[in-house]
Amino acid sequence: MVVIDAALVQKVAGLASLELSDAESTYALTHLGRILDYVAELERLPTAQLTALADAEALPAFERPDEVSLSLSAEAAMANAPAHQATAFQVPRIIE
Amino acid sequence: MSDLQPFSLTATSISQGVRSGEFSPREVADFYIARTERYSPGLNTHLYWDRDDIWQQVQKLEGRLRAKENLPLAGVPVLIKDNICTKGIPTTCASKMLAGFRPPYDATVVERLRQAGAVIFGKANCDEFAMGSSNEHSAYGPVLNPWNQAYVPGGSSGGSAAAVAADLAPVALGSDTGGSIRQPASFCGIAGMKPTYGRISRYGLVAYSSSLDQIGPMARTCADLALLVDVLSGHDPRDATSRADPYPTVAPQLTGPDALKGMRFGLVQEFFGSGLAEGTRAALTAAVQTLRDHGATVQEVSLPTIPLSVSAYYLIASAEASANLARFDGVRYGHRTSKSGLSLKQMLKASRSEGFGREVKQRIMLGTFALSAGYCDAYYAKAAAARRLITADFAAAFAKVDVLLAPNAPSAAFRIGEMEHDPLAMYLGDICTLGVNLAGLPALSVPGGFDPSGLPIGLQLIAPAWADGRLLRAAHAYEQAHPWAKEKQPLL
Numbered sequence: 001m002v003v004i005d006a007a008l009v010q011k012v013a014g015l016a017s018l019e020l021s022d023a024e025s026t027y028a029l030t031h032l033g034r035i036l037d038y039v040a041e042l043e044r045l046p047t048a049q050l051t052a053l054a055d056a057e058a059l060p061a062f063e064r065p066d067e068v069s070l071s072l073s074a075e076a077a078m079a080n081a082p083a084h085q086a087t088a089f090q091v092p093r094i095i096e
Numbered sequence: 097m098s099d100l101q102p103f104s105l106t107a108t109s110i111s112q113g114v115r116s117g118e119f120s121p122r123e124v125a126d127f128y129i130a131r132t133e134r135y136s137p138g139l140n141t142h143l144y145w146d147r148d149d150i151w152q153q154v155q156k157l158e159g160r161l162r163a164k165e166n167l168p169l170a171g172v173p174v175l176i177k178d179n180i181c182t183k184g185i186p187t188t189c190a191s192k193m194l195a196g197f198r199p200p201y202d203a204t205v206v207e208r209l210r211q212a213g214a215v216i217f218g219k220a221n222c223d224e225f226a227m228g229s230s231n232e233h234s235a236y237g238p239v240l241n242p243w244n245q246a247y248v249p250g251g252s253s254g255g256s257a258a259a260v261a262a263d264l265a266p267v268a269l270g271s272d273t274g275g276s277i278r279q280p281a282s283f284c285g286i287a288g289m290k291p292t293y294g295r296i297s298r299y300g301l302v303a304y305s306s307s308l309d310q311i312g313p314m315a316r317t318c319a320d321l322a323l324l325v326d327v328l329s330g331h332d333p334r335d336a337t338s339r340a341d342p343y344p345t346v347a348p349q350l351t352g353p354d355a356l357k358g359m360r361f362g363l364v365q366e367f368f369g370s371g372l373a374e375g376t377r378a379a380l381t382a383a384v385q386t387l388r389d390h391g392a393t394v395q396e397v398s399l400p401t402i403p404l405s406v407s408a409y410y411l412i413a414s415a416e417a418s419a420n421l422a423r424f425d426g427v428r429y430g431h432r433t434s435k436s437g438l439s440l441k442q443m444l445k446a447s448r449s450e451g452f453g454r455e456v457k458q459r460i461m462l463g464t465f466a467l468s469a470g471y472c473d474a475y476y477a478k479a480a481a482a483r484r485l486i487t488a489d490f491a492a493a494f495a496k497v498d499v500l501l502a503p504n505a506p507s508a509a510f511r512i513g514e515m516e517h518d519p520l521a522m523y524l525g526d527i528c529t530l531g532v533n534l535a536g537l538p539a540l541s542v543p544g545g546f547d548p549s550g551l552p553i554g555l556q557l558i559a560p561a562w563a564d565g566r567l568l569r570a571a572h573a574y575e576q577a578h579p580w581a582k583e584k585q586p587l588l
Contacts, residue, residue, distance in 0.1 A: 042478040080197050082426060
């Protein structure tokens with residue numbers, strides 16, 4: 001069983017690209033710990049012989065022809081961008 | 097001109113009435129606009145509402161009626177959960193992250209509704225990104241249960257459920273990732289269905305957990321559920337999980353109470369332990385008697401691994417959510433921080449941290465942890481293996497019975513704020529609905545009575561994959577045998 005501490009909470013927040021306030025970190029420490037304690041019941045599951053099932057059993061795989069089809073216009077794709085120039089999304093400078 | 101009365105119309109009767117000329121689409125729209133404007137603000141059911149847009153839709157519909165187009169949903173108002181994209185109409189997922197976002201396209205289900213003659217009647221409040229069981233996790237405030245406004249309507253499709261229960265629309269769309277249609281339908285005394293995974297396209301549904309998400313209808317009758325399922329079903333090349341080969345429509349399979357004769361029901365014994373509220377237990381016991389009185393057989397069945405569904409679901413759903421919600425980066429759409437002088441990475445982190453609410457962050461954190469190096473085998477892989485066991489348990493049960501019978505939740509609706517500070521307790525309350533999503537099965541909630549305080553209780557029926565018609569036939573037969581929804585309406 002994993003022990004959740006403040007350092008692990010910060011590490012996971014970093015992986016998730018989140019910044020947590022002190023209150024959010026405390027909340028995560030408490031509740032993430034409780035949830036992980038609960039799901040530890042799965043550790044006792046005899047699953048060595050089982051293949052993991054990533055999708056529902058009923059799910060068949062449907063494929064479509066790999067053909068070019070119509071998509072959004074550049075104008076429509078840009079319409080909700082917080083910042084853009086012509087047909088490019090604008091982001092902070094990434095090369096110093 | 098007809099005198100339309102509250103709680104008297106269904107999608108089926110509206111469509112028939114409009115096509116036969118008994119009443120006009122304008123009368124129907126006027127009736128529901130008046131009810132929505134009167135009751136929606138108090139219940140907080142709607143996140144977007146535009147009278148002018150509705151009148152424009154009605155005007156176009158009148159032309160299509162004159163042209164004698166085939167319109168199975170002629171003039172039917174449909175409220176859309178706010179995690180389903182509507183072209184040019186705000187779609188926020190009840191999150192600050194998507195405030196002001198106007199999708200450049202309609203979801204396939206919205207396209208099909210419009211094609212069938214429905215009138216899109218606004219966007220319904222829900223839990224943020226469909227993550228919640230009470231509708232308390234909306235960035236725009238909680239929805240109130242029309243039966244008692246101190247209580248939650250359930251979630252995450254709480255706005256859709258409360259609006260249909262209050263007759264602000266005859267039908268609505270919800271989405272069900274772990275019970276988000278069935279549980280609020282149960283709490284609000286209406287019918288709600290999660291079809292078989294792959295039956296209805298999810299193109300345009302903002303993804304939460306892609307291997308579990310399913311769009312479905314919410315209504316006051318099973319006939320309306322069937323009507324919508326048939327309009328919405330069918331292959332969509334834009335959703336790789338949508339079934340491509342033909343399968344039967346469901347509406348013709350609805351008959352009446354006689355359909356119960358000889359039908360074999362299985363009572364899932366794991367849901368009838370000490371955690372089940374007495375009011376819910378009594379309602380289910382009475383329902384079993386009704387089924388038997390109409391010639392059905394009911395036996396106890398066991399799903400031995402179903403207690404693992406809470407752990408399996410919250411690990412799998414959170415893991416998929418952590419990947420799906422990575423797209424919200426403040427670049428292409430969605431919230432971007434107003435802080436200046438940040439690097440790209442700092443901007444991304446600040447935007448996500450400002451845009452997402454607490455429950456969404458919590459689930460992203462859980463999912464990120466479950467997929468992280470060193471923990472993936474112990475958590476995510478175990479959950480995926482548990483999913484296989486749960487799916488096998490359902491298959492074994494369906495070798496003995498035609499339809500499973502279960503509660504949708506351990507109790508009727510709970511008070512607003514009652515579980516706010518205990519997310520684990522809220523998660524555990526989902527135990528009755530999660531297994532269905534893990535196994536990809538069709539299931540629905542149909543009104544099944546009231547608890548001693550007068551809050552509605554739904555019966556959950558579950559069928560094998562692609563037996564959606566059988567599921568609806570059984571629920572419709574029970575509804576005809578005991579039409580609870582006709583007995584009482586919420587007092588607004």
